[in-house]
Amino acid sequence: MELYDEIQVIAERYPVRRSAVLPALRAAQERHGWLPPEAIREVAEALELTPAYCLAVASFYDMFHLEPVGRHLIEVCTNVSCALRGAEQTLQAFERELDVRAGGTTPDGEVTLRTVECFGGCSWGPVAAIDHRYREPVKPGDVAGILEELIASPALAPEEGDRRGS
Amino acid sequence: MGRRTLLFEDADQADLTKLAEYERVGGYRSLRKALRMTPAAVIDELIASNLRGRGGAGFPMGRKASFLPKPEQSSKPSYLVVNADESEPGTCKDREILLRIPHQLLEGVLIASYAIQAETAFVYIRGEYLTEFEVLQAALEEATSRGLVGGNILGSGYSVSVVLHRGAGAYICGEETGLLESLEGRRGQPRTKPPFPAIAGLYASPTLINNVETIATVPRILAMGGERYAELGVENSAGTRLFSLSGNVARPGNYELELGTTLRELVYEIGGGVPDGRSLKAVIPGGSSVPVLSAAELDTPLDFDSMARAGSMLGSGAVIVIDDRCCMVQLGLRVAQFYQHESCGKCTPCREGVRWLVSILRRIEAGDATQGELDLLLNVCDRILGKCLCPLGDAAAMPVASYVAKFRDEYQRHIDGRGCPFRGSSSLEGVLAPVDQHHAHLRAGIEVPV
Numbered sequence: 001m002e003l004y005d006e007i008q009v010i011a012e013r014y015p016v017r018r019s020a021v022l023p024a025l026r027a028a029q030e031r032h033g034w035l036p037p038e039a040i041r042e043v044a045e046a047l048e049l050t051p052a053y054c055l056a057v058a059s060f061y062d063m064f065h066l067e068p069v070g071r072h073l074i075e076v077c078t079n080v081s082c083a084l085r086g087a088e089q090t091l092q093a094f095e096r097e098l099d100v101r102a103g104g105t106t107p108d109g110e111v112t113l114r115t116v117e118c119f120g121g122c123s124w125g126p127v128a129a130i131d132h133r134y135r136e137p138v139k140p141g142d143v144a145g146i147l148e149e150l151i152a153s154p155a156l157a158p159e160e161g162d163r164r165g166s
Numbered sequence: 167m168g169r170r171t172l173l174f175e176d177a178d179q180a181d182l183t184k185l186a187e188y189e190r191v192g193g194y195r196s197l198r199k200a201l202r203m204t205p206a207a208v209i210d211e212l213i214a215s216n217l218r219g220r221g222g223a224g225f226p227m228g229r230k231a232s233f234l235p236k237p238e239q240s241s242k243p244s245y246l247v248v249n250a251d252e253s254e255p256g257t258c259k260d261r262e263i264l265l266r267i268p269h270q271l272l273e274g275v276l277i278a279s280y281a282i283q284a285e286t287a288f289v290y291i292r293g294e295y296l297t298e299f300e301v302l303q304a305a306l307e308e309a310t311s312r313g314l315v316g317g318n319i320l321g322s323g324y325s326v327s328v329v330l331h332r333g334a335g336a337y338i339c340g341e342e343t344g345l346l347e348s349l350e351g352r353r354g355q356p357r358t359k360p361p362f363p364a365i366a367g368l369y370a371s372p373t374l375i376n377n378v379e380t381i382a383t384v385p386r387i388l389a390m391g392g393e394r395y396a397e398l399g400v401e402n403s404a405g406t407r408l409f410s411l412s413g414n415v416a417r418p419g420n421y422e423l424e425l426g427t428t429l430r431e432l433v434y435e436i437g438g439g440v441p442d443g444r445s446l447k448a449v450i451p452g453g454s455s456v457p458v459l460s461a462a463e464l465d466t467p468l469d470f471d472s473m474a475r476a477g478s479m480l481g482s483g484a485v486i487v488i489d490d491r492c493c494m495v496q497l498g499l500r501v502a503q504f505y506q507h508e509s510c511g512k513c514t515p516c517r518e519g520v521r522w523l524v525s526i527l528r529r530i531e532a533g534d535a536t537q538g539e540l541d542l543l544l545n546v547c548d549r550i551l552g553k554c555l556c557p558l559g560d561a562a563a564m565p566v567a568s569y570v571a572k573f574r575d576e577y578q579r580h581i582d583g584r585g586c587p588f589r590g591s592s593s594l595e596g597v598l599a600p601v602d603q604h605h606a607h608l609r610a611g612i613e614v615p616v
Contacts, residue, residue: 013329015243015286016369021351022334026293060353060510062335062600063293079255080454080500081412081486083597091598103603115600117337117504118255119294122412122484123419132296 003031007046017047021057025064034065062116070105070112072150074098075129076138079118082125085137090126091115093140097147111150167467168431170398170424172386172406173379177266183301185308188269194314196388200277201322208281212384214392216404221249221340221377222453222482224470228392233364234372237283242371246284247349247363248275250291250298250378251333251340254453255504256484259408260378262420264291264298267382268305272328274381276315277388279326282374286327290345293334303330337508341556342375344510355510356556379408379483399425403469407483413450414489414593416441423468430464433487444489448572452481454501455561457568477568493592494573495580498566499527503599505562516559519550523566524601530577533585540577544570 001009006027011020024047028039035058037051044051058064076082076091091102094113098106105112121127124136130146138146176182176191188194200208212228219225234244248271252260263271271289279287291299306328309315317325336354338344343357346368367373383405387395396404403425409432412418416438423432429449433439440446446461451468456479459466466476473480488497502523511517526543529535547563554560570577579587586592 016350018351019331019349022348023332026332026334057351057353060336061293061333064334078597078599079504080450080497080594081256083500083594084413084486084488084492088595088597101604102598115598115603116294117507117600118253118257120252120258120261120292122256122258122486123410124258125412129294132294134297 003028003042004046007043011047018049020047021049021054022061025054025058029064033071034068036068068105068109070110072111072131073129074111074113074150075116075119076102076113077117077119077121077125077127078115079122081118081122082127085125086139087126089140090128090138090143093143094128094147097143111147167424167427169421169427169436170406171422172398173263173270173382173408173422174267175386182267182269183265183305185269185305185312188267192389193269193385194273196385197273197276197280197314198320200280200388201320201324205281205283208277208388211388211392212281215387215395216392216402217380217383217387217395218403218470219377220379220383220407220483222254222455222479224480227376227380230364230376231278231281231374233362234282234374235365240372242369243286244282244284244372244374245368246275246279246282246287247342247345247368247373247375248287248289248378248381249340249342249345249375250289250295251345252295252378252482253292253337253340254455254482254484255501256410256412256450256453256486257482258410258412259420259483261295261298262408263378263382264295264302268302269309270385271302271378271382272305272309272315274384275328276319276326277384278374278376278381279328280324282372283324284374285325286329288329288331288349288368290331290333290339290349292339293332299330299332306330336510337504338510338556338558341558344556345375346373353510355512356558358555400467400469400471402471403480407468407480409468410482410484411437411487412484413487414440414442414444414446414491415487425469426467426472428465428467429459429485432468432485433464437487440487440489442489444491446487447490447492448488448494450484450486450488450565452479453484454486454504455557455565456481457564458572460572489593491588491591491593493531493586493588493594494569494576495527495531495586496588496592496594496597498569499524499531500594500597500599501565502527502562503601505558507599507601509558509562513554513556513559515550515553516562519546519559520562522546523550523562527566530580531586533580533583535581537581540570540581 007024011017128138180187339348339354344354348354363373547567550559550563
């Protein structure tokens with residue numbers, strides 16, 4: 001299905017089509033891997049909104065990427081509950097193993113590492129999300145194994161990304 | 167008082183994500199019962215239960231439902247919106263409901279929708295909760311295929327559809343009017359109140375908004391009767407609540423307790439106390455936005471009135487235990503950094519004030535602050551408190567002011583000693599907050615400050 005058609009199906013769920021902006025941006029991001037200007041334009045056209053409006057909405061939400069990201073995304077929560085249980089040490093282990101600083105992407109474009117605010121895994125922290133799936137807890141000693149598993153798994157091409165989300 | 171399993175009754179013995187299992191333990195019987203009652207009688211039952219909202223504000227649920235105009239009094243349709251945007255730091259209880267008892271939540275959605283005669287219910291679920299969304303979606307599909315959701319449900323003549331809507335990463339969308347803006351396809355910036363959502367909410371129509379736990383409790387209330395539910399707990403705090411226990415505690419987890427159980431019982435008897443031979447320094451009793459309690463206040467009961475008397479709040483039921491390794495200036499900084507990151511930017515006191523809190527706290531922690539800057543910190547808290555459209559600014563100012571009030575000598579020692587007395591050994595030392603994270607470009611490795 002074309003993105004345009006997918007967005008029409010999404011929009012039908014709502015009494016007012018504008019409500020489909022978030023799921024439409026998500027659908028566009030799943031196809032492009034991030035939200036380049038053409039993705040924003042496609043969403044705008046499908047919902048009869050302006051690209052400026054759609055960009056304004058996208059820029060408000062942390063899960064939308066307005067810059068390119070790696071094929072895999074690793075997010076480590078460093079909010080209070082996770083931090084009290086060693087999130088910083090977990091983050092540093094990822095930084096060491098990947099040789100990239102939080103907020104950055106490995107030079108081969110494989111993995112983006114970033115810190116995030118509370119994931120809602122407070123009782124089981126430190127929490128990390130590997131391509132949006134939570135792992136709890138992730139101790140520094142778990143990091144090498146997680147990365148091995150990730151590299152061994154076939155890298156998701158952006159157009160083959162998880163489409164189960166609405 | 168103590169542990170009391172009501173919400174999660176049967177959840178340990180059966181896989182309640184499956185419709186058949188849920189029905190086997192009595193699931194959807196409350197819905198059948200509600201559909202035989204008048205909508206007004208269902209609301210009366212909720213009022214009788216004294217159930218107060220479990221999201222943080224604690225507003226009586228039945229009364230809120232009664233504020234909506236009846237269908238014949240309004241030209242616009244009514245909506246039910248379930249707030250599943252759980253994101254108050256420390257809180258992970260709604261997630262467990264979504265994962266383990268999704269049908270009980272759906273049953274509550276259907277009963278509450280019927281009570282306000284809504285034809286459409288929305289569940290706004292935070293975008294990061296992907297697995298949780300999938301579990302709820304599977305439950306919704308199963309319920310729909312069995313005629314529990316959709317047209318003329320269970321032959322009652324009542325029709326309702328349920329739409330699951332995923333957020334995209336914004337704490338402020340847990341605030342009810344920010345959520346409505348987001349659900350309407352906008353930036354999640356809170357609205358002015360009044361009008362309240364009961365009069366003009368989603369699409370300017372009458373809207374009932376409740377937290378996941380509140381809605382999941384509704385089938386239990388219908389089953390046992392509002393008056394019997396009201397007998398649980400203590401005065402003004404009826405029933406049970408899920409508490410998310412986290413931080414420096416031996417057995418963290420979600421625990422369902424009768425309201426009025428003391429913090430000490432939760433932290434020590436149920437949670438196993440502080441591990442590693444450390445001592446308890448402080449407890450945040452209701453999520454990172456509420457004032458802190460000291461070790462001397464552990465006998466405070468977990469109920470709305472007792473927490474208010476102790477100068478704090480029950481909030482979202484997130485109890486964060488902090489041991490003696492934690493520097494309270496670093497705690498203030500990390501909490502303030504969260505709210506700086508999440509401020510929507512609409513109100514100046516929050517947008518600018520919280521940034522000020524962060525920069526002053528950073529100077530205190532670095533040992534660069536003068537005495538006057540500690541006063542300035544409290545002054546900025548005062549200039550935020552109560553001066554914004556939504557509670558986010560307060561959520562930053564209240565805890566920071568409470569850390570200074572209760573641990574003033576620790577703040578003073580940073581100033582007098584020109585540095586952190588923990589000398590690098592605090593449990594929060596060097597924690598990297600997203601607000602301090604610089605995004606590096608994929609190409610060329612050039613760092614671009616955000």
